[in-house]
Amino acid sequence: MNIGWNRPAIRRDPGLTMGSDHDHPGDHHHPGTEEDITLSQPARRLLAMEELLVEKGVIGADDVRRVMDVIAARSPVDGARVVARAWMDPAFKLRLLEDPRAALAEVGYPPVSGSKLAVVENTERVHHLVVCSLCSCYPTSLLGPPPDWYKSFAYRSRAVVDPRGVMREFGLEFGEGVEVRVVDSAADLRYMVLPLRPEGTEGMAEEELVALVTRDSLVGVGVPNQPAVNP
Amino acid sequence: MRVLESMVDTHHRTPGYIKGRVGxxxxxSGSFYDPEDRAYGGSGLPKRELYLIEFGMLSLWGLRYRGGEEDKLLVDIYEHWLEPAGDPAGPRVDHGF
Structure with missing residues (x-):
């Protein structure tokens, strides 16, 4: 569940607590309280649980915010940096595939939370597509929050049944000579795709390669951009 | 291996569409605290082994599958959800999709 993202900064507003300090016989208006009303039921339950956990001393008041700050600061560009490094450095690529946690720490991405990251490599013959059919598991600790479509019921249910149809809708089509491998990250691992390095990028610098790697290519519904052709 | 056909209504991480299927x-994939225990406040111990199981798309979906014969589906399944497949022609559930 991702109801925690983009939470309004009103947690300590007394008006947020379930019972207001007075009943509402009339329809008079409290300025500044509109946001409270728009909070969904699950969001309110989440905040209540979080406050209980803090109150009982299970977590510190800052723990949730700190982890969310780290995740919110991450973006697909971080994944792109890791990919570009793997393209440039075959030894790093091997370490990334075999022990992603250590490889990521090596390039400045220490582990954030419990989930273990796994990296699957695309080649000319094999293409991976990542989905979480049960919820919306995603390598948030490296790529930041997932795109909305990744969490949609349509994507989650169709990707495991008709991956080629789904990819076609994203503008991606493979012949039968390519094996499509759908990874359903239903349990404790979070999967990221190491996309195939585009042709014609041999002489490019690492920073130029980073710019070619799209978020979609890290999930497998896309491939990296082609480099601009010099006239 | 065959994925158990078990229908439980408590928290578990085994997608319904591969229950009863052979891969x-x-x-x-490593060993992890048991999510089925942790979901209800347990310690998650003993840790459970997680296996990445590969299924052929054609064997999962039959001729309704629109793709290559080599296409696969991979899912992480906990050890206590797996049993030896034995006779590959054994009972198999048709989910009727």
Whole structure:
């Protein structure tokens, strides 16, 4: 569940607590309280649980915010940096595939939370597509929050049944000579795709390669951009 | 290996569409606190082995599958959800999709 993202900064507003300090016989208006009303039921339950956990001393008041700050600061560009490094450095690529946690720490991405990251490599013959059919598991600790479509019921249910149809809708089509491998990250691992390095990028610098790697290519519904052709 | 057909209504991480289906072990994914125990406040111990199981798309979906014969589906399944497949022609559930 991702109801925690983009939470309004009103947690300590007394008006947020379930019972207001007075009943509402009339329809008079409290300025500044509109946001409270728009909070969904699950969001309110989440905040209540979080406050209980803090109150009982299970977590510190800052723990949730700190982890969310780290995740919110991450973006697909971080994944792109890791990919570009793997393209440039075959030894790093091997370490990334075999022990992603250590490889990521090596390039400045220490582990954030419990989930273990796994990296699957695309080649000319094999293409991976990542989905979480049960919820919306995603390598948030490296790529930041997932795109909305990744969490949609349509994507989650169709990707495991008709991956080629789904990819076609994203503008991606493979012949039968390519094996499509759908990874359903239903349990404790979070999967990221190491996309195939585009042709014609041999002489490019690492920073130029980073710019070619799209978020979609890290999930497998896309491939990296082609480099601009010099006239 | 065959994925157990068990229908439980408590928290578990085994997608319904591969229950009862037969796949092969592609990799060991490590051992983790048991999510079915942790979901209800338990310690998650003993840790459970997680296996990456590979299923052929055609064997999962039959001729309704629109793709290559080599296409695969990979899912991490906990050890206590797996049993030896034995006779590959054994009972198999048709989910009727």
């Amino acid at each position: 092969r072990v592609e990799a060991l």
